[in-house]
Amino acid sequence: MTDLLLLFDMLLGLLIIGLAVAALRVRDLFAMVVMFVTFGLMTALAWVRLAAPDVALAEAAIGTGVTGALLLKTLYHLRRVSGTLHLPEALSERPPDPQVPRAVIAANAVMCGLVVIGLAAAFVTAPLGGPGFDAAVADAMPESGVDHPVTAVLLNFRAYDTLMEVVVLLAAVIAVWLVERSLPQSDPPVMGEVYEGFARLVLPGAVVVGVYVLWAGAVAPGGAFQGGAVLAAVGLLLLMSHVYEPAPAHRAAARGLFVLGVAVFTGVALLVAWGGRAVFEYPPGLAKPLILLIEGMVTISIAATLAALFHGREPGVQPRPADTSEGAQ
Amino acid sequence: MTEPLQFWMVALLFLPLIGAIAAFVLPRHAPIVGMGVALGVTGAAVGLCWQVQSVGTGTVALGGWGAPLGINLHVDGLSAAMLAMTAGVGAVVSMGAVNTFGGRVARSAETARPRQYFWPLWLLLLTGLNGVYLGTDIFNLYVMIEVIALAAVGLTVLSGSLAALRAGLDYMFASILGALLLLMGVGFVYLQLGRLDFGGLAGADPSGALVAALALMFVGLALKTALFPLHFWLPAAHANATAPASALLSALVVKAALYIIVRLLQHMPAPGEALVVLMGLMGTGAILWGSVQALRADRLKLLVAWSTVTQIGLIFVALAQAGVAGLAHSWKAAAVLILAHGVAKGAMFLAAGRIRAEVGHDRIRDLDRSPVRPALAQLAFAFAAVSLIGLPPSLGFIGKWMVMEGALAAGNWHWVVITMTGTLFSLAYFSRVFAGFLRFDRVEADVPGGVVEQRGRAPMDYAPLALAALGVALGLVAAPILEFLEIGRAGGWP
Amino acid sequence: MTPALIYGLTGIVVFGIGLFGALCVRDRLRRLLALNLCGMGAAFVLVAGAWRMPPDSADPVPHALVITGIVVLVSATAVALALIRRLHTLESAPEEIPEDTPE
CATH class of the missing domain: 1.10.287 (Helix Hairpins)
Known part of the structure; x- marks a missing residue:
């Protein structure tokens, strides 16, 4: 077997x-x-x-x-x-790039081969299944406020990493908006009518699944990031089926949604430090509700951010010359 | 948390983060928020240095767990010095940026959109930088350099020009690859040790997995810090960004990866003579190749960008000057050079941006043809060059002096020769710019009847000038700086 | 022979393939994909390192690290793709390339 x-x-x-x-x-x-x-x-x-x-x-x-x-x-x-x-057979949009010389390819292939051999040798000699965080996590689990170890690591033991990960997402969406700021409006891929009907049918179910995945994270596999991704898929369907069209008026709301997770996470991390505790040190008994609060807000932010990363441009920004209008106000 | 030292550490981390959120949500008030946060962070950095000076090192156990399960923040002399340098340069660059991206009315279509995005990106960058200097967990450092990388790429492409976008994409690719090499290294550290904090690294026995981890992390970070021959992305990215962004990228961003390398050398078991020699050789390559390219550069900002490549090389030569045995002292020379370069290069890129804005171009061979004399910006450029070349009494001079002294004491005269060569080269390529500042006769020769000299000055010229002057003056207080750097390192290098 | 060993070596090979692609492929989209392969390779090593011989359950910390790593990699990929799209648009319309204007 x-x-x-x-x-x-x-x-x-x-x-x-x-x-x-x-x-x-x-x-x-x-x-x-x-x-x-x-x-x-x-x-x-x-x-x-x-x-x-x-x-x-x-x-x-x-x-x-x-x-x-x-x-x-x-x-x-x-x-x-x-x-x-x-x-x-639309492959090469631009004229074909100058070919990389064969000698360079060969040299790189040899080098990568050596890297693989070296890493494999190091991997084989490392103590597999050896020391780890197993014992430390097991000891700390009762105080973590959740029952699922991965969630405990993500939102309690190493919550700082997770906060910064959401910050990375925020940086990404700002960078994408910046890059696409004066692109002409490009229609998202159009779905056929069948798909649009399908999307309308599937959406409520997908929302339920996303919320369930988030909720399940406290005791079983799942959590903010996976739940956020499912909800982001909902957002993509909304965008692609034109049920929702981003409008300029929604810009402030979008910005608010992106920072919601970071803001709540930061706020909780700092507020719990008020009573002489360390930053991120949830008071005993409040760990579970606080973690759920953070997870919920982070999920919303992740869903909005991932959908925005897919959509690209900031809603309603016209290319130049209307480009200056906002700055002049 | 009630200790002032811990308070300042947390403030340095969260103040820029909260500022970034505010600047993003309230785009119209972004310049005020950004400037306020930059000044606030400078204040926090001063408070932190004061505390470190009086009470020594400090640790914050985030979440109350403590390493290795949780993540600790830690500050010692070197961290505090890096934080202070970052905050100071950042505040001055912010002043310069208020000129470019500030005000309630955008100056032109070119800056109307970018100014919305500059401030949140810059404050996120500051969050990442401060996080690196306070971090003690190698996976957390990986996340932090990704925060830095995304913000830095955003700043690179701020102008939206084709050249900047191309440079930004190359930078992005190099950045992702560097980060993933670091992540693979983190994986091997975990395989061997089962923990990821610096404390766990320090006591470890050398093994195959740790050698692989160190190699992966070194290559990844060398790519991020643009050490020759992995520097290919830097000149275009730094030369094509807008001036405040260039100053941030060159003065601060490359230092984060460099700092992590110094920390790894400090904590990883037995880096080995081969790695140290390799660092010296790569540094040598950077000095020679970067100098040649700086001599050939046709544009001012490109020259300054190539000079960053050479200075990074010099810092690695400083680390390698006395071999593995000498690392216990040579890191101080490297740290002094890092601080000196940060201050001087920030000033130099801002000054170069001002010169370009006043003259209208930055072609080096035509600089002396312009009737506009941006004298203050030129003065700032010259002061910055004094520190980068290493003339007394600048901080750069102290750093180079320590390199040569240490190398001679260890009998490594070849590193002395390399350092001297780099100094001569830097004198040569910066002289190309000085010549453009000094000669005025070509304008009169070109235009019959002569022209009226115009002053190209703005209040903003005083920001880079002050920073450049600081770089020169800091050399006078080198002894206290060195003492400060050694706080928390009383036991010497492991 | 354990699953951890098999998949760990798989991950290292995938990492090597991605590294080669990142260095040698000229097409931007493909190069980005190669970098994603590198990331998956690194993730394999961490997940394999977390595996414990049953009935012990795996170490949750590397799992959390990999989830973080995946999100970070997607963020970087999204930014790189935005750059690729923008560059492609600019390069396909050479007459509209903006001047390399002074800032």
């Missing part, structure tokens, strides 16, 4: 490696994205085998789902701009 599972592991490992190579080698960019998404799903499967369901969920939802959507949107944009949207 064990041997069969190990055989499965080996085959899955080889498949993952094969998909990685294929994604880089396949000529068509659309096929590349498909390979990458498949790679991500297989990776999630591998992590289930490694007893990491939270990570698998996050990888499937964010690493694969959101990244895949972003890649497809970009691909759509590239092909639309270069007018090759409907060409089946």
